[in-house]
Each structure stands twice: as structure tokens, then as C-alpha cells.
Amino acid sequence: MAMKLWATMPFFHKDRSTPWADVLAEQLDIAQAAEDLGFEGVVIPENHFQNYVTNPNSVGVAAAVASRTTRLRIHPGVFVLPYYHPLLVASWMGFLDALAPGRFSFGVARGGGRVGFDRLGIPFEESLGMYTEALEILQRAWVEDDLSWDGKYYQFPKTTVVTKSRNPLDIWVASQSAEGIARVAEGGLNLETSPNYGHFEPHGDLDELLKTYDAAVAASGKPRGEVMVLRHVWLGDTEEQAMEYWDDLVNHSNHYMTIVQGGRENKDLTTQEARLGRRIDGAAVNDFITGGFVDVVPVPRSKENLYETHNDPVLTTPDKMIQRFKHYESIGIDHLLLHQSWGQPGAAVIENMEKIAREVMPALED
Secondary structure (H helix, E strand, O other), X not given: OOOXXXXXXXXXXXXXXXXXXXXXXXHHHHHHHHHXXXXXXXXXXXXXXXXXXXXXXXXXXXXXXXXXXXXXEEEEOOEEHHHOOHHHHHHHHHHHHHHOOOOEOEEEEXXXXXXXXXXXXXXXXXXXXXXXXXXXXHHHHOOOOOEEEEOOOOEEEEEOOOOOOOOOOOEEEEOOOHHHHHHHHHOOOEEEEOOOOOOOEEOOHHHHHHHHHHHHHHHHOOOOOOEEEEEEEEEOOOHHHHOOOHHHHXXXXXXXXXXXXXXXXXXXXXXXXXXXXXXXXXXXXXXXXXXXXXXXXXXXXXXOOHHHHEEEOEEEOHHHHHHHHHHHHHOOOOEEEEEOOOOOOHHHHHHHHHHHHHHOHHHHOO
């Protein structure tokens, strides 16, 4: 099977002057373009209380996308499992599958930052335990009737998720560190990733993570799951055209880095070990979001020799983009998630999706 291209609906709310309803409308346009242009699917992220990702309900958006499309695969998430009771998540997925049978999958994660935990009153230190228990409940609730549970974090009497369907529950786990990715492989689960601090990722990090994943699969004896990787991309006829929205990309990346580093000073990420290590969030820091908008801590970036030095972003011409994508395919990536909306006009995003469908996608077909 050839590697398939997906689109993401990033819900980046660039500035306060734009109503959120306009952001939503642009994201739905991306999904419609993905359907029309032959993308395999669309990923719908969910996050809360900040403008980097301003979608509080990926289930609702997924339902809207399902009502407008006929063949597009739809992937809500990731659900930070400690935020939700796992029985509710299992029920929601059954509801979505009934709307568009066989077209849904969804992503789950432990949660890599404190913003949501601190505001929802969920102890961040318990996130791994809550996630692990919730994932097991999800996997069992989808196939078992009268499931009862008496765990550390969840307890309930015999319960049946009545929205089960005949389609298997297609769970993907989002992870970015070498430690987390090995855990996904050991569980025989599908992986969605962008190496830790995946914005402006140097060459070699993604290859190393895939080696870690494959080694853990081999050691586990379980079948290898599928792998989806996110890349920030923009296609131009020339290198200069491909850099047209460079400043927007840097601004978008600054939002991400500020959130994952808790508004603190930039960490030393000059070594691969640091970039692929698990993020350790210390004490809660709550003074880097004002009025729902991130007070960004700038990270110096250079576009000199970007293609030659970085694996992400991929801002280049058709021949070089095809070359890079074929490398991804060669190291075992099944689905490539293209992030093309980081502050550009919505019409420009759709035009670039059309250009990729016309000039890159055919080269990836079987």
C-alpha cells in the first residue's frame, strides 16, 4: 500500500479580531477540499483554553464533517484521556461510527502539557496512570457487555456501551518521545507522531523514532500497527515561493513551544537525546496565556538551507517534496498528515492543497 496523504484542521486562532466562527468555517472548508481532492482523511484536533488549537469539541466537528462528505476518513482527537470518562469516549465513537460507518478512527494521548490539567482540576502527576487505565477500559468496553470496573481511578457497576457497531474500534495513540513510542509499539497499537518538539525538527530524529518503534514491535511479538506522521508543508514553484508564509510559520511554532515549555525560558534542545526525551513539566505556570491568547516566547529560526538541515517543515518545490515524502514511505510511514494552515488566508491553504494534489500526490500512488 502506498503512503496516503491526510489533511489537518488545526484551528489556529491567529488574532483576536477574527471571530471564532470564521476559524471554524475555514476548517470545514479544509475538510471539504480534502474530500474533493482525494486526500485519504482529515484529523480534527481538540484542545482548550488557548488560541494555538481552539477546538473544544472534536466530536461535534467530526459529525459536521461526516454530514458533508461521503468517502473521507475522519479522525477526531487526540482525546487527552484523563480529561474524560472512558465510557463516554467509547459511546461517542459509536455515535460517530453510526453517522459514517467504517470512516472513523480516533486518537488518544496521556497529555503532554499542564494547561488543561491545571484548569480542570486533574492532577498532572496522575496522568499516566489515568491514561493507562482509561485505555484498557476503552478497548474492553467496545467489545464487552456488562463490563464492571474497580480500579484506582475509575469504578463503575456492570455497564454496556449500547452504541457499539460492527466496525472494530480503530484507536491510535499519539506519542512523541522515544519512551512513549516504545510503549505504543509494545501494546500493538497504531502510532501518530511528530518527534518531540516536532516544529523545526532536524534530520535524523524521525528516522531514530521509527527505529525505536520497529525494535519495540519486534521485541513484543505483536503485529506492527500503522504509523501516521505530521509534517508542516508548503509547496511552491520555486524555493522563494515556498517560503511565502515563513513568518506565519515561525509565529505558529512560537505558540507551540511556549505552551509545551510552560511559558518558561527555551530549553536546550541541541541534542537528539533532549529532543526525543519525555517532556517533564515542573510546577504549574499559569501566566503565559492572557485573554485566551498565548504570550509567545520567541525561538530563533533560520530558513537558510532549511530543506538540507531539517526534516520538518517541508517548504519546497514539487520534486524535492516528492523526494522527502518517498523517504518517509521508505522508513515505514503509512499516513502523512499535512499541516498547511498556520495563519495563512484560507483561500491560500485550499490553493496549496490543490497544488499538492495535482503535483505531488500522483507520484505516491501504487
